[in-house]
Amino acid sequence: MKIAQIAPLAESVPPKLYGGTERIVSYLTEELVAQGHDVTLFASADSVSDATLVPCSDVALRLNPAVQDQLPHQLVMLEEIRRRAHEFDVLHFHIDLLHFPLIRDFADRTLTTLHGRLDLPDLRPFYKTFADIPLVSISNDQRRPMPPVNWAGTVYHGIPADLLPFTAKPQGNYLAFLGRISPEKRPDRAIKIAAKLGITLKIAAKIDNADKAYWEAVIKPMVESHSNVEFIGEINEQQKAAFLGNAGALLFPIDWPEPFGLVMIEAMACGTPVIAFGCGSVPEVIDCGVSGIVVDSVTEAVENVEWALRLDRRKVRATFEKRFTAERMARDYLNIYRKLPGVRTKAAPRRRSNGQAVGLQVVA
Known part of the structure; x- marks a missing residue:
């Protein structure tokens, strides 16, 4: 054609x-x-x-x-x-x-x-x-x-299928947030989850001009007040494989009707499970208990991180290969x-x- x-x-x-x-x-x-x-x-x-x-x-x-x-x-x-x-x-x-x-x-x-x-x-x-x-x-x-x-x-x-390699044994003991700093993406939730658990959170995110005020007023102070939170900034495709692959899990704590959520399947391609709030497309993309966990609150996310970290990363990758x-x-x-x-x-x-x-x- x-x-x-x-x-x-x-x-x-x-x-x-x-x-x-x-x-x-x-x-x-x-x-x-x-x-x-x-x-x-x-x-x-x-x-x-x-x-x-x-x-x-x-x-x-x-x-x-x-x-x-x-x-x-x-x-x-x-x-x-x-x-x-x-x-x-x-x-x-x-x-x-x-x-x-x-x-x-x-x-x-x-x-x-x-x-x-x-x-x-x-x-x-x-x-x-x-x-x-x-x-x-x-x-x-x-x-x-x-x-x-x-x-x-x-x-x-x-x-x-060959864009992001499968990582069977992640080298980093951290949770990942990847995407954009904006109110609807809720990086503040990701920080709260990491703070309650005392686990490292790495944030790789773009800051649009429209969201600079939100970054300065809300997210930057939260990052600076938590020693276990690291802001990396915007990363490219080559850096993404290591960032996602070496994470224990991806946090996707959105608060809006997400049409799809590409980062979820990028994490799945690496074998990295996703902890996602059940908004928009999330229940369609995540096979709960297989490729990730769908939650409704920060408290529920905190309670399920351990379960997510124990998910079989090979099954996460297999779900990606079958569906995405x-x-x-x-x-x-x-x-x-x-x-x-x-x-x-x-x-x-x-x-x-x-x-x-x-x-x-x-x-x-």
Whole structure:
């Protein structure tokens, strides 16, 4: 199939540091290419991909100090997509909602994955207006606040099976927090859990400009007042394997309707169990008692840390391999692409060099 993947321009694909959506776009794009599809990636020029790259900004917009308003750059990308839309069997958007008016005439061969929260009141009239556009959710819970829309499916995120190595025996006696310093991610809960247990907590997290006040007023004083808490800052992909793999468990103490929670499956890939608060997608992602523990309070988390640390790390990894690989994610999306009413390309199984049937191959 000829597939267009349309990524946000805020970060490169894959991102240099933090950037969950762009990371998923990268994993999906590379897996589709590996399965023999003709993939074109619309993204920033500093992106790296085996797909055909259409550069839509010189660098990721967040990294360009000259960019004061991202909207004009995004509209330039949409114009390029409008001009070339006829070239593709499927156009897969990962950019929220700006493209909806543009795709009216060919919406039946598009797919839009919604990567963010959908409980914001301003979104409801928008999605009621564009109720025919094919959408994908990244968890079933993500759908709850939405009006009736055209759901094409739910596709859980996946990462390459060989991206993060399994660690059977972690070298560090610590709990990990990885992600972003923000009120909804609740790093304060992670600190309270570690403080009650007297165990080391390592925090590897990005601080956005919007969250600097929260960091200064709430989290930084807590870090400075607990000797067992270490703030590392933002880490890259190479550092992530050691950080997650050497942790006894990952703390995911969220307090918001998390659409998916990529860090949970990254920890699982390392064999590291997850202690997560049962918000949003968490009960769908965590197999409680196998890949982690789902809790409802700091007290309950403290009471279950010992249990989590005793979970079989091989079973944690096996759960990841069964449910959350990029190959499975790409297979799910391909099944949805084929069912889109505007997609008329017939497809047959392709084969890797080892003879295993994977993906689809366009045939006349």
